[in-house]
Amino acid sequence: MVFGLVLALIVIVIFMLWMAHSSHFGLAGKIIAIIALPFVGAIIGFLGDLAVASQSVEWFPVLWMYGGFIGMIASLVVMIITATKASHENTGSSVIVFNPDGTEGKLKVTFVQGWKSFFRNAFNFNGRANLQMFGWGLLSYVIINFICCLIMSVISGCLPNGSWMLMTISGLVLLGLMIPLLALNVRRLRDTGMKNRLNYTLSIIGFISPMSIIGTIYKIVLLVLLCMPTEKFQKE
Known part of the structure; x- marks a missing residue:
């Protein structure tokens, strides 16, 4: 069966x-x-x-x-x-931001470039990120998050009485990964042509939404918006 x-x-x-x-x-x-x-x-x-x-x-x-x-x-x-x-x-709309000062450059995006941009722009909420940059950055986040979960599992087995220490480390790691992801989401939504006020609102709600049915549905809707083409909402 x-x-x-x-x-x-x-x-x-x-x-x-x-x-x-x-x-x-x-x-x-x-x-x-x-x-x-x-x-x-x-x-x-x-x-x-x-x-x-x-x-x-x-x-x-x-x-x-x-x-x-x-x-x-x-x-x-x-x-x-x-x-x-x-x-x-549509190569003319392929605008990618690498620098924290918001300067833009049109470059061919690779996984290595997406990996570097994800961490270099960890606290950069300015500028834009196209679909390629968002995809490679999100893939970097998933891989690192998975590796960290495995490491935390090994540590929890070695420290049976250190649960408070494990929770502290896990919280710091989670926060250290979520902030770059939040910044990436903001840059991606801006690239779709979404206004800043709505952009920040949707991103912050997605960041703090609980792991429930409603929260999961909201994250799915947010993911669909993040996958929209460059300047999609600006054209409409």
């Missing part, structure tokens, strides 16, 4: 990747794939946890986390490829 569900979900993942690549579904298909892939990956991992747990009572459920991480990576790759194609079609 579990194997059949996993196989069906894998088929769904392949279909979503094809849907994101096919031109028949357009931007709507790409947005659906970007949003759904992390959730489908987590469900596949969860079913794997159930299968392993039935064989060993000492199994700790972690496959759902790995599945969600892989799904998120696939989602980001789809988003970056979509942004790259869009920038090739």
Whole structure:
């Protein structure tokens, strides 16, 4: 039963990747794939946890986390490829900000450049960031956040009586990663042509929204806005 569900979900993942690549579904298909892939990956991992747990009572459920991480990576790759194609079609709007002083430069974006820009502009809420820069920066955040979670898990096993220390370290790491992400979101929304007042409001609400159904829905809507083309709202 579990194997059949996993196989069906894998088929769904392949279909979503094809849907994101096919031109028949357009931007709507790409947005659906970007949003759904992390959730489908987590469900596949969860079913794997159930299968392993039935064989060993000492199994700790972690496959759902790995599945969600892989799904998120696939989602980001789809988003970056979509942004790259869009920038090739409209190279005149490919404006990227690297410097904290807000100066702009048109450059070909790579993962290394996106990684550097994510941290160099950690506290830079000025300027703009196109879809490519946002995609590589978000991918950098996901990878580092995942590595930090693994490290925290190892530390928690080594320090069974140091929970307060672990919570302090985890909070500092989380804050250190969320601020650059918040700044990146602000620069990305500004690149879509959104007004600063609405930009800051949406970004701050997304930053402080709780992990609930409403908060998750809000983050999905915010992600859709972050994936809009350059100067989308300014043209409208």
